[in-house]
Amino acid sequence: MKKLLIKGGKVVSPADDLNEELDLLVGDGKVTEVAEEIDAPEAEVIDATDKIVTPGLIDMHVHLREPGFEHKEDIKSGTESAAAGGFTSVACMPNTEPVVDNATVVNYINDKAKINAKVNVFPIGSITKGLEGKELAEIGFMKEAGIVAISDDGETVMNSELMKLALEYVKAFDLPVISHCEDKTLTENGVVHEGYYSTVTGLDAIPAAAEDIIVARDIRLAEMTGTPLHIAHVSTKRAVELVRDAKARGVQVTAEVTPHHFTLTDEAITTFDTNTKVNPPLRSSEDVAVIKEGLADGTIDVIATDHAPHAWEEKDVEYDYAPFGIAGLETALPLVITELVKPEVLSLEEAIEKLTVNPAQILSLNKGSLTVGEDADITVIDLDQEYEVDANKFYSKGKNSPFIGEVLGGRAVATIVNGKLVMKNNEIL
Amino acid sequence: MSDTQVSFKHKDLLSLKNLTKEEIKLILDTAESMKEIFTRKIKKVPTLRGKTIINLFYEPSTRTKSSFDLAGKRLSADMMSLSVSTSSVVKGESLVDTAQTLEAMGADAVIIRHSIPGSPHLLADTIDASVLNAGDGAHAHPTQALLDMYTIREKCGEIEGKTVLIVGDIRHSRVARSNIWALNKLGAKVRVVGPPTLIPPQLEKMGVEIYYDLHEALTGVDIVNILRIQLERQESGFLPSLREYTKFYGIDEEVLKLANDDITVMHPGPMNRGIEIMPEVAYGEDSVITDQIPNGVAVRMALLYLLTGGERVEKAAN
Numbered sequence: 001m002k003k004l005l006i007k008g009g010k011v012v013s014p015a016d017d018l019n020e021e022l023d024l025l026v027g028d029g030k031v032t033e034v035a036e037e038i039d040a041p042e043a044e045v046i047d048a049t050d051k052i053v054t055p056g057l058i059d060m061h062v063h064l065r066e067p068g069f070e071h072k073e074d075i076k077s078g079t080e081s082a083a084a085g086g087f088t089s090v091a092c093m094p095n096t097e098p099v100v101d102n103a104t105v106v107n108y109i110n111d112k113a114k115i116n117a118k119v120n121v122f123p124i125g126s127i128t129k130g131l132e133g134k135e136l137a138e139i140g141f142m143k144e145a146g147i148v149a150i151s152d153d154g155e156t157v158m159n160s161e162l163m164k165l166a167l168e169y170v171k172a173f174d175l176p177v178i179s180h181c182e183d184k185t186l187t188e189n190g191v192v193h194e195g196y197y198s199t200v201t202g203l204d205a206i207p208a209a210a211e212d213i214i215v216a217r218d219i220r221l222a223e224m225t226g227t228p229l230h231i232a233h234v235s236t237k238r239a240v241e242l243v244r245d246a247k248a249r250g251v252q253v254t255a256e257v258t259p260h261h262f263t264l265t266d267e268a269i270t271t272f273d274t275n276t277k278v279n280p281p282l283r284s285s286e287d288v289a290v291i292k293e294g295l296a297d298g299t300i301d302v303i304a305t306d307h308a309p310h311a312w313e314e315k316d317v318e319y320d321y322a323p324f325g326i327a328g329l330e331t332a333l334p335l336v337i338t339e340l341v342k343p344e345v346l347s348l349e350e351a352i353e354k355l356t357v358n359p360a361q362i363l364s365l366n367k368g369s370l371t372v373g374e375d376a377d378i379t380v381i382d383l384d385q386e387y388e389v390d391a392n393k394f395y396s397k398g399k400n401s402p403f404i405g406e407v408l409g410g411r412a413v414a415t416i417v418n419g420k421l422v423m424k425n426n427e428i429l
Numbered sequence: 430m431s432d433t434q435v436s437f438k439h440k441d442l443l444s445l446k447n448l449t450k451e452e453i454k455l456i457l458d459t460a461e462s463m464k465e466i467f468t469r470k471i472k473k474v475p476t477l478r479g480k481t482i483i484n485l486f487y488e489p490s491t492r493t494k495s496s497f498d499l500a501g502k503r504l505s506a507d508m509m510s511l512s513v514s515t516s517s518v519v520k521g522e523s524l525v526d527t528a529q530t531l532e533a534m535g536a537d538a539v540i541i542r543h544s545i546p547g548s549p550h551l552l553a554d555t556i557d558a559s560v561l562n563a564g565d566g567a568h569a570h571p572t573q574a575l576l577d578m579y580t581i582r583e584k585c586g587e588i589e590g591k592t593v594l595i596v597g598d599i600r601h602s603r604v605a606r607s608n609i610w611a612l613n614k615l616g617a618k619v620r621v622v623g624p625p626t627l628i629p630p631q632l633e634k635m636g637v638e639i640y641y642d643l644h645e646a647l648t649g650v651d652i653v654n655i656l657r658i659q660l661e662r663q664e665s666g667f668l669p670s671l672r673e674y675t676k677f678y679g680i681d682e683e684v685l686k687l688a689n690d691d692i693t694v695m696h697p698g699p700m701n702r703g704i705e706i707m708p709e710v711a712y713g714e715d716s717v718i719t720d721q722i723p724n725g726v727a728v729r730m731a732l733l734y735l736l737t738g739g740e741r742v743e744k745a746a747n
Contacts, residue, residue: 194630195630195631196630196631196634198629198630199629199630199631199632199634199635200446200606200635201546201547201568202546202565202566202567202568202569202603202606203546203547203566203567203568205630271550272546272547272550272551313523316523316525316551317523317524317525317551318524318543318545318547318548318551319545319546319547319548319551320545321545
């Protein structure tokens with residue numbers, strides 16, 4: 001494999017405590033040298049002048065849809081979408097068909113990823129068989145096959161006893177439990193956040209309390225069992241507060257937020273655009289304000305997309321009939337820069353931390369740094385490039401974005417995965 | 430009518446939220462000219478001759494559908510109806526595909542009733558024809574609210590300064606929401622009363638005073654608009670029983686005495702007499718419930734004219 005020299009960029013790597021202009025040499029899939037001025041005539045040069053060079057971005061919450069829903073996305077298109085968005089690793093959720101609840105499906109995903117994936121794919125196994133919330137899935141076998149966490153994402157294990165058992169059982173396999181927090185008895189038929197805009201639109205509502213209740217329950221269970229718990233897509237004010245309090249008590253809990261939940265409010269639903277239909281729903285401006293506080297004070301550790309691609313015709317229907325979800329991989333970094341970094345909610349270092357080393361630590365991935373000898377997963381970012389979101393240019397099969405037509409500033413211009421340049425200037429190579 | 434400058438610039442009528450006071454008044458004034466036609470020996474004008482108007486009903490409806498039908502026919506439009514049981518909707522054709530078909534048939538306007546909020550918006554985004562919302566879930570029922578405004582104006586004169594009370598299941602009511610927008614724009618004071626389980630969150634931000642006690646709510650009221658209570662609300666836990674609902678929120682002659690002397694009683698229909706409204710109130714001297722029916726036809730004629738007649742028809746109803 002040809003060596004790569006990333007030249008003249010500002011290296012921002014929180015894991016390595018780096019924030020300075022440095023050159024970076026890559027060979028044999030690893031970072032081989034990080035220094036002020038590297039001369040390597042044999043290497044292919046990537047000019048990163050005026051650009052930011054970071055460890056490859058990690059998205060710990062995506063839906064690649066394969067197997068079973070390849071019309072929405074597959075491992076190839078989903079990982080191309082990731083690479084286009086500057087991500088070098090993704091963790092994919094198990095709500096496929098069949099569900100990732102046994103080692104065979106994990107092996108299938110890993111085999112397909114070896115052939116088709118543009119970025120590293122880390123499967124997440126389910127907590128319960130078939131996501132049914134009744135019996136534990138074969139977590140041990142799945143761990144042997146390579147899962148990095150367990151989650152019934154999309155569903156909540158409503159039986160508290162079973163959730164407790166899952167948190168206990170998983171200790172033998174050193175896996176974190178990722179919880180999608182939604183009290184289903186409060187959200188039946190609900191499609192939007194309960195508040196002023198659900199009243200105005202007449203759409204069935206999902207109260208914030210549905211999330212808060214399960215966040216509180218699962219924090220308590222994690223505290224009891226001592227198992228690391230990760231709260232997926234936090235969207236409410238109280239959930240942020242619960243996580244903050246739990247961390248202060250020393251509970252092993254971490255949390256993520258999606259770009260759409262820190263960018264949009266429930267006011268967006270008044271257009272009835274089904275691209276605003278997402279679970280958890282877009283919340284009130286008060287929730288969004290507290291989420292930004294939680295990002296700033298470190299309560300929220302991770303920014304993850306919950307990339308949920310759907311076919312066009314599935315979203316081009318009445319609001320209630322449309323599936324939940326937003327295709328987020330290709331707008332995530334631009335939204336982080338536009339909504340968080342430029343308005344100084346987060347420093348660039350803090351934002352990169354939440355997109356690299358933090359998710360790596362939660363999932364125990366040997367990723368997220370630019371230390372010599374580590375995997376050469378690298379993202380080059382142009383903070384100043386402005387562009388208009390055009391879903392037709394997405395590599396994802398899912399064009400379901402509420403940001404279509406928005407002008408965002410800042411995006412990835414090169415993505416290097418295991419020493420190989422896979423995206424340059426928004427083109428997949 | 431010939432003096433009226435048509436200046437209704439919308440392609441569709443989806444909700445009253447985005448209409449101005451002047452636009453609402455224009456609709457009501459136009460409806461007044463339309464109502465004059467009802468007094469003629471031949472209750473029909475050629476205004477919309479050659480126009481194709483389609484009723485697309487995804488939910489059962491008797492009065493709204495027939496009211497639109499009659500409105501279109503009195504303006505000489507070609508009226509067609511598609512309902513769930515007679516169209517490809519049962520075969521699972523999507524709304525968007527059905528819309529394309531209707532457009533290809535040359536529809537000038539499509540009237541849609543649907544159980545899901547926002548469905549008329551989806552239709553309006555899909556086709557060039559005008560879309561009239563005949564009720565979408567709990568979101569909006571603009572023509573009902575406009576006929577209610579017309580009826581209030583006819584009975585009480587100016588709407589501005591009047592106090593209007595809406596009684597019942599506000600949470601699930603598109604009629605209530607559209608009335609609240611219209612009444613606020615026209616300068617009325619709006620109150621609602623009902624069991625707390627049937628009042629949606631943050632409703633006060635739409636510009637209403639919320640009451641849970643009927644006696645308190647009725648005091649000083651000029652107009653009371655009584656909503657139909659759906660019988661299934663009991664099963665889904667919103668109410669313990671209809672009997673209890675009637676006891677606390679049913680409107681009878683006795684409780685009506687708390688309102689102002691010249692109280693006007695309205696109901697969008699269909700009524701559950703003996704539950705939310707007592708028969709003696711429904712057909713009493715304060716009731717304008719039967720007046721609401723022809724006013725509905727007049728208002729819908731006005732809307733069909735304003736949306737599809739446009740500038741092409743100079744002398745509308747003459």
